[in-house]
Amino acid sequence: xxxxxxxxxxxxxxxxxxxxxxxxxxxxxxxxxxxxxxxxxxxxxxxxxxxxxxxxxxxxxxxxxxxxxxxxxxxxxxxxxxxxxxxxxxxxxxxxxxxxxxxxxxxxxxxxxxxxxxxxxxxxxxxxxxxxxxxxxxxxxxxxxxxxxxxxxxxxxxxxxxxxxxxxxxxxxxxxxxxxxxxxxxxxxxxxxxxxxxxxxxxxxxxxxxxxxxxxxxxxxxxxxxxxxxxxxxxxxxxxxxxxxxxxxxxxxxxxxxxxxxxxxxxxxxxxxxxxxxxxxxxxxxxxxxxxxxxxxxxxxxxxxxxxxxxxxxxxxxxxxxxxxxxxxxxxxxxxxxxxxxxxxxxxxxxxxxxxxxxxxxxxxxxxxxxxxxxxxxxxxxxxxxxxxxxxxxxxxxxxxxxxxxxxxxxxxxxxxxxxxxx
RNA sequence: GGAGGAGUCGCAUAGUGGCCGAGUGCGCUCGCUUGGAAAGCGGGUAUACCGAAAGGUAUCGCGAGUUCGAAUCUCGCCUCCUCCGCCA
Numbered sequence: 001x002x003x004x005x006x007x008x009x010x011x012x013x014x015x016x017x018x019x020x021x022x023x024x025x026x027x028x029x030x031x032x033x034x035x036x037x038x039x040x041x042x043x044x045x046x047x048x049x050x051x052x053x054x055x056x057x058x059x060x061x062x063x064x065x066x067x068x069x070x071x072x073x074x075x076x077x078x079x080x081x082x083x084x085x086x087x088x089x090x091x092x093x094x095x096x097x098x099x100x101x102x103x104x105x106x107x108x109x110x111x112x113x114x115x116x117x118x119x120x121x122x123x124x125x126x127x128x129x130x131x132x133x134x135x136x137x138x139x140x141x142x143x144x145x146x147x148x149x150x151x152x153x154x155x156x157x158x159x160x161x162x163x164x165x166x167x168x169x170x171x172x173x174x175x176x177x178x179x180x181x182x183x184x185x186x187x188x189x190x191x192x193x194x195x196x197x198x199x200x201x202x203x204x205x206x207x208x209x210x211x212x213x214x215x216x217x218x219x220x221x222x223x224x225x226x227x228x229x230x231x232x233x234x235x236x237x238x239x240x241x242x243x244x245x246x247x248x249x250x251x252x253x254x255x256x257x258x259x260x261x262x263x264x265x266x267x268x269x270x271x272x273x274x275x276x277x278x279x280x281x282x283x284x285x286x287x288x289x290x291x292x293x294x295x296x297x298x299x300x301x302x303x304x305x306x307x308x309x310x311x312x313x314x315x316x317x318x319x320x321x322x323x324x325x326x327x328x329x330x331x332x333x334x335x336x337x338x339x340x341x342x343x344x345x346x347x348x349x350x351x352x353x354x355x356x357x358x359x360x361x362x363x364x365x366x367x368x369x370x371x372x373x374x375x376x377x378x379x380x381x382x383x384x385x386x387x388x389x390x391x392x393x394x395x396x397x398x399x400x401x402x403x404x405x406x407x408x409x410x411x412x413x414x415x416x417x418x419x420x421x422x423x
Numbered sequence: 424g425g426a427g428g429a430g431u432c433g434c435a436u437a438g439u440g441g442c443c444g445a446g447u448g449c450g451c452u453c454g455c456u457u458g459g460a461a462a463g464c465g466g467g468u469a470u471a472c473c474g475a476a477a478g479g480u481a482u483c484g485c486g487a488g489u490u491c492g493a494a495u496c497u498c499g500c501c502u503c504c505u506c507c508g509c510c511a
Contacts, residue, residue: 042473045480052480055492059441066491073491239470360471371470 001358002101017104020111020319030097037090044083051076099206103354105319106328112318125311127335128394136338137392138269157274164418169384171411176279176381185250190230192253193221198233201358203325211260227253227280228378233359239371240363247284270385279381290375294350297379298330301346307407310390311335327352338393346380
């Protein structure tokens with residue numbers, strides 16, 4: 001959630017941020033709401049003050065004085081009964097309005113209109129050279145990824161993943177955990193369902209995002225689209241000691257996405273599915289250290305990619321293409337020889353205090369003698385399905401088999417090659 | 424899902440309608456004391472919002488209600504514990 005005080009005192013900054021994001025949103029009505037809300041709040045508090053004063057005295061008087069006070073109290077009560085609900089409505093309207101405003105882009109986030117203006121920061125790793133025409137992963141998997149049967153069972157955009165590919169998922173999870181834990185990440189397997197209030201706090205139901213969520217009406221719960229969504233609220237309504245920061249988590253969860261609005265896009269295979277598994281990094285940080293933590297997370301992503309020896313490039317996302325909650329965002333795109341292009345496999349975001357305000361996660365600033373919001377960051381460890389695709393296509397052999405990356409072999413009982421069913 | 428019990432300031436507890444935003448103990452912290460420490464003594468010790476400030480308001484799991492007035496009474500919900508049922 002955006003900082004209301006900032007909106008109040010420097011609305012031009014918010015307007016500038018919205019402009020950078022290429023978003024049309026009129027904040028004047030929100031300011032008006034805020035003004036009305038504060039006026040009414042002052043009024044209600046004044047009435048309550050009178051009520052409290054009278055209430056203190058009323059116990060000590062008798063007779064006519066008592067009767068007069070009761071009369072006054074009744075009048076106050078009636079007035080408050082009118083204003084109370086009005087205040088409640090204003091509060092809710094204000095909160096809803098505030099939640100429609102995305103995070104402010106960081107000063108050094110490159111300004112751009114949309115995806116086309118993202119900038120490639122660097123390319124890392126050698127693209128494999130084949131002395132044959134590289135195939136795409138679905139051809140190579142040849143039955144190990146089965147979307148026909150899954151379509152019968154669950155509909156489109158699901159998959160059965162079989163055999164050594166199924167095993168490789170766990171190898172990747174283990175590799176990520178084993179690599180990240182020594183860096184101080186606490187392993188966590190979070191819930192995959194979340195209450196609407198908490199989800200709102202994380203800024204993940206705002207705007208178009210809501211359409212992307214699965215909702216279980218019987219239980220008033222959403223299915224998470226990422227472990228990020230339930231790792232973030234671990235410290236909801238908590239206050240860290242500054243010494244406990246940064247707090248780093250590495251979590252695993254299945255992710256559920258409706259993929260509404262992407263009809264006809266990547267309809268084949270497992271690149272874009274309703275359900276996939278992901279290892280996620282998450283950090284709670286001191287505000288002054290969050291940029292450093294952001295670079296740190298990006299380094300961990302690159303470390304993992306380099307362990308797998310997959311060619312990738314780092315893309316700095318421009319303001320027009322950044323996520324709703326992000327102040328600054330990098331993506332990693334991995335080279336897919338079968339498609340002859342880079343495809344997005346990771347993202348790495350600094351949400352600064354935006355999500356922290358929504359879930360009320362703070363730390364004690366001893367020097368300033370007060371509590372302040374922490375900064376929260378999230379980054380993909382491995383999006384399992386997409387990394388599987390990248391491994392299959394980059395490690396493919398002439399005979400149609402797939403070499404197992406060295407670093408994964410120990411997690412697969414020494415397996416060095418995956419053969420499709422027919423091979 | 425059924426029956427019963429419980430949720431108060433970091434922790435433990437006191438508190439059955441006005442003297443309670445809330446006592447006590449522990450913890451933490453500052454000071455006195457000491458060669459130093461322990462003990463002892465004295466003080467401090469939630470969060471948020473409104474306000475330039477003085478100050479005010481809210482919060483005793485959450486929400487509604489009764490009442491002039493609710494931590495305290497009533498109802499609904501949530502969470503936890505015990506027993507039963509079901510179950511990976």
